[in-house]
Amino acid sequence: MTDRPDLTCDVAVIGAGTAGLAAERAARKAGARTLLIDPEFRGTLCANTGCMPSKLLIAAAHAAHASRRAPVFGVRPGDPVIDGPAVMARVRAERDRFVAFTREGLDDLPQGTMIRAHARFVAPTRLALSDGRQVQAGAVVIATGSTALVPGPFRDLGPRILTNETVFELPDLPASLAVIGGGPIGLELAQAMGRLGVTVTLFDQGDRLAKARGDAVHDALRTAVARDITLCLGVETTPEPADDGIRIAWSGASQGAQVFSHVLVATGRPPNLDGLDLAASGLTLDDHGTPVFDRLTMQCGDAAIFIAGDADADATLLHEASTEGAIAGRNAATHPTVTPGTRSPAFALTFTDPPLASVGAGPGDGVICGHSDYGNQGRARTEARAEGVMTIHADAQGRLIGADLCCPGAEHLAHLLAWAVQSGATASGLLEMPFYHPTLEEGMKAALRQICRETRQPEPDSRDFGLAPGA
Numbered sequence: 473m474t475d476r477p478d479l480t481c482d483v484a485v486i487g488a489g490t491a492g493l494a495a496e497r498a499a500r501k502a503g504a505r506t507l508l509i510d511p512e513f514r515g516t517l518c519a520n521t522g523c524m525p526s527k528l529l530i531a532a533a534h535a536a537h538a539s540r541r542a543p544v545f546g547v548r549p550g551d552p553v554i555d556g557p558a559v560m561a562r563v564r565a566e567r568d569r570f571v572a573f574t575r576e577g578l579d580d581l582p583q584g585t586m587i588r589a590h591a592r593f594v595a596p597t598r599l600a601l602s603d604g605r606q607v608q609a610g611a612v613v614i615a616t617g618s619t620a621l622v623p624g625p626f627r628d629l630g631p632r633i634l635t636n637e638t639v640f641e642l643p644d645l646p647a648s649l650a651v652i653g654g655g656p657i658g659l660e661l662a663q664a665m666g667r668l669g670v671t672v673t674l675f676d677q678g679d680r681l682a683k684a685r686g687d688a689v690h691d692a693l694r695t696a697v698a699r700d701i702t703l704c705l706g707v708e709t710t711p712e713p714a715d716d717g718i719r720i721a722w723s724g725a726s727q728g729a730q731v732f733s734h735v736l737v738a739t740g741r742p743p744n745l746d747g748l749d750l751a752a753s754g755l756t757l758d759d760h761g762t763p764v765f766d767r768l769t770m771q772c773g774d775a776a777i778f779i780a781g782d783a784d785a786d787a788t789l790l791h792e793a794s795t796e797g798a799i800a801g802r803n804a805a806t807h808p809t810v811t812p813g814t815r816s817p818a819f820a821l822t823f824t825d826p827p828l829a830s831v832g833a834g835p836g837d838g839v840i841c842g843h844s845d846y847g848n849q850g851r852a853r854t855e856a857r858a859e860g861v862m863t864i865h866a867d868a869q870g871r872l873i874g875a876d877l878c879c880p881g882a883e884h885l886a887h888l889l890a891w892a893v894q895s896g897a898t899a900s901g902l903l904e905m906p907f908y909h910p911t912l913e914e915g916m917k918a919a920l921r922q923i924c925r926e927t928r929q930p931e932p933d934s935r936d937f938g939l940a941p942g943a
């Protein structure tokens with residue numbers, strides 16, 4: 473490359489989402505002159521069309537559900553009236569508040585750091601911008617996120633086909649909804665819509681929801697969501713336009729056809745790499761066209777190129793995007809010296825009710841499993857939500873290595889278990905910790921005690937091995 477670049481920097485970050493913002497901050501903290509390149513700077517996916525609006529819709533669904541089940545406790549508020557436009561208006565108003573925070577964060581960037589353009593590689597550390605300029609960087613971080621995949625038959629069917637980009641813009645709740653894909657996006661939004669009074673059918677070509685590990689956990693999840701929506705697993709779907717909607721025909725494990733007012737496509741989110749001209753980067757790509765990288769350093773091969781967030785298609789979650797961005801940005805600034813970052817055990821939550829959680833290693837050869845049944849757990853029972861299971865996984869010494877849960881409070885219980893796994897705790901050691909009564913945490917004791925027995929580790933003798941009522 474002989475011609476002079478228009479811009480130079482130590483670290484160029486492509487993409488100003490969660491991973492890119494973290495990378496730019498980390499690189500700048502390490503003393504690098506940075507450029508942050510994004511065509512829009514519209515705030516993160518998480519705030520605009522991801523984590524936050526989906527959780528806002530789920531919060532509305534919780535309110536409707538709580539009202540509907542209040543009679544269990546002898547409280548009779550009556551059947552809830554769901555004002556669809558008001559539900560969607562609150563989702564957008566609160567969402568816009570979160571988006572504004574992420575945009576305000578951009579004001580802290582040093583002047584000249586933000587480059588409003590699309591970037592592509594013309595050489596390993598040389599980028600061409602859509603405004604015609606070129607950037608020469610010491611190192612580059614790819615943080616371009618992911619995009620909703622819409623399978624061919626669902627394209628070009630008009631605005632009744634929704635993705636996470638459009639569903640939160642609906643002025644009112646749909647009259648009926650087909651959800652294609654039972655991953656976290658499909659499942660969370662399907663259950664929420666169902667609880668908000670929408671007639672929902674969820675279709676998946678596979679037979680497992682949200683990659684739930686272990687049959688007991690999957691059964692608990694499936695049973696819970698089937699109360700709110702219709703599930704059609706193991707089917708292929710074919711859409712076609714119909715009067716007032718989209719007709720979905722399906723076949724496989726079951727068959728049928730039905731017209732829905734809207735269809736939400738949630739069939740996965742591949743990384744946004746197509747527009748980057750990766751061929752010019754010189755990187756080695758895997759079978760899916762994603763750069764091969766080291767998940768401890770986030771470096772792609774031995775190039776001065778790093779990758780972070782959904783773009784690497786590894787752990788496509790918010791906290792991982794943020795950690796990966798921090799590691800990638802720091803190492804881009806110090807390249808050619810790169811230092812492994814600290815990664816946490818895998819940890820994923822799906823915000824269904826009850827939530828689904830997985831931590832670290834799953835069931836497998838040589839793994840010791842302890843089980844807790846929440847179907848009669850004391851605190852869960854007081855709240856009329858006793859259901860589900862927890863499995864804790866340990867090695868032969870009783871050290872916790874993972875867990876799978878679908879039970880009340882799973883999002884909080886799973887945090888405790890993730891922290892226990894990361895800190896190397898044993899089942900015996902955890903049983904020495906205080907357990908308040910009556911709590912959902914007490915439910916863990918059965919699984920922990922089973923692991924102690926099976927690994928011949930002592931149960932702490934200064935703790936009673938009986939159970940408080942309902943614990």
Ligand SMILES: Cc1cc2nc3c(=O)[nH]c(=O)nc-3n(C[C@H](O)[C@H](O)[C@H](O)COP(=O)(O)OP(=O)(O)OC[C@H]3O[C@@H](n4cnc5c(N)ncnc54)[C@H](O)[C@@H]3O)c2cc1C
Nearest residue numbers: 487489490491510517522523591616617781782788789790
């Ligand atoms: C509906 C939904 C719900 C979710 N809920 C959760 C949840 O509850 N918890 C959780 O942990 N995760 C959740 N996720 C996942 C989480 O939101 C993502 O993992 C995370 O936001 C990814 O961040 P990112 O920085 O990789 O991507 P993004 O925030 O999408 O940033 C990518 C940026 O790159 C830019 N870009 C792309 N190509 C180029 C280019 N060539 N040049 C310049 N810029 C470019 C884009 O404009 C964009 O600003 C959810 C996702 C969805 C869709």
Ligand SMILES: NC(=O)c1ccc[n+]([C@@H]2O[C@H](COP(=O)([O-])OP(=O)(O)OC[C@H]3O[C@@H](n4cnc5c(N)ncnc54)[C@H](O)[C@@H]3O)[C@@H](O)[C@H]2O)c1
Nearest residue numbers: 653654655656657658676677678738739740788821822823
């Ligand atoms: N709570 C959370 O943390 C959360 C919430 C939402 C999304 N996310 C992140 O976003 C990622 C993307 O989510 P997602 O749910 O879109 O993708 P996903 O890849 O996790 O799930 C897609 C599902 O669609 C099914 N599918 C694919 N093609 C199909 C077809 N043609 N017909 C029927 N079914 C089909 C697959 O079998 C799979 O079950 C997640 O993997 C997760 O990392 C996280």
